Amino acid sequence: MGALDGLRALVTGGASGIGLATARLLTSEGAHVAVLDLAQEAPSGYLVSLRADVSDDSSVRAAVSGAVDALGGLDILVNNAGIGAQGGIADNSDEEWHRVWDINVVGMVRVTRAALPALRTSAHAAVVNIASIAATAGLPQRALYSASKGAVLSLTRAMAADLLADGIRVNAVSPGTADTPWVNRLLDRAPDPAAEYAALAARQPHGRLVSADEVATAVAYLVSPAAGSTTGTNLAVDGGMDGLRQRHEE
Template sequence: MSEFDGLTAAVTGGASGIGAAVVAALRARGARVAALDVQPVSEQDGVLGVRADVTDDASVREAIETTVARFGGLDILVNNAGIGAQGTVADNPDAEWLRVLDVNLLGMVRTSRAALPHLRRSRAAAIVNIGSIAATAGLPQRALYSATKGGVVALTRAMAADHLPEGIRVNCVNPGTADTPWIGRLLDKAEDPAAERAALEARQPHGRLVAPEEVAHAVVYLASPLAASTAGAGLAVDGGMQDLRLRR
């Protein structure tokens, strides 16, 4: 038996990377899971693939309603869908700023807004937002991305204050540089992919990239009814990058 038996979770960006790891971890612990993504998700026992574009309010609402119709309710929302961006504050035009904000920040707003009426009826309601080390540490060439993830952390605290009286806990996970398809694509574009990977690994005190499964483990903790006294928290899964200063 698991604390997730009988509970239903929806995970945005559930087709790959951290999202796919979260889907697998929740399902392994007994939850019924809807993987929401613009990319197809193959259905399996207890996992429903639902097409959803977090930049489209109607698409998000339809995906949440499809999830509820299939499983009979909604208890957990994991806001994971996001895209990357590189550059200083001067390097991206307004259109790119608006595009990334639309996915990374407003996407969470749309999905949470659609899910709230169902979460209010749950006995174990939780929202977990995926932030980033970029929200809490200054990283070079990440102005736009950092701004969106900083917004996620602030939004998480505000949502936690608004919805805890309704019985809905809201928290976020802040991963360090994770071994995801997006990072893989960045490395592929680098002049020296091996050297670039070594540099990314070296800036994290534990000396390697964060595994998606490690992020998923943190999400599972925050989503669990056993974490009923955890609200408005930001849990770092970054190998110590935010707080540790090791002497080499």
């Protein structure tokens, strides 16, 4: 028996990267999984795959309703859909700030809001929001992205407080720099991809990028009934990047 046998899960941004790894792991643990993604090509192997744009409330409501109907209810929500952004405080336009904020922050609000009626009827309701090491570490050239993920972290704690009486647990997972399609696209655009990869790996104390499967494992724990007393927390999967300060020998 899996740790999530019979539970019904919805994963946004589930067509690639951390979302796909999470959907696969939850499925392997016995959950019935629905995947929402903007991608036209939906992954196979799940009970239902739906196309949804988290920046469009009507699209979100239709997709969540379809997922809940197909699953017969909802116990688990993983808010993973999001986009990246590069640049310092002077480098992104107002339009880009609004776009990233609308997807990374308000997108989670839209999906959770649509899922709440179903989650409230579950005996094991759990929400996990994917934040980032950028929310707490102060990374260079990530002002907009960091601000959006800092908001996700604050939103997670406020949601946990608001939904505690409904029996809905809410937590966050903050990955370090992860080996995902988005990071690989950044590397492809770098003047020296190999040197940029080495720099990204070296800034994490354990010396490598975080794998999508490692992030998925953290999500799977937080949504499981075994974590029934855990809510309002942030689980960092970052190789020690946020909390550790290593001594560098001269």
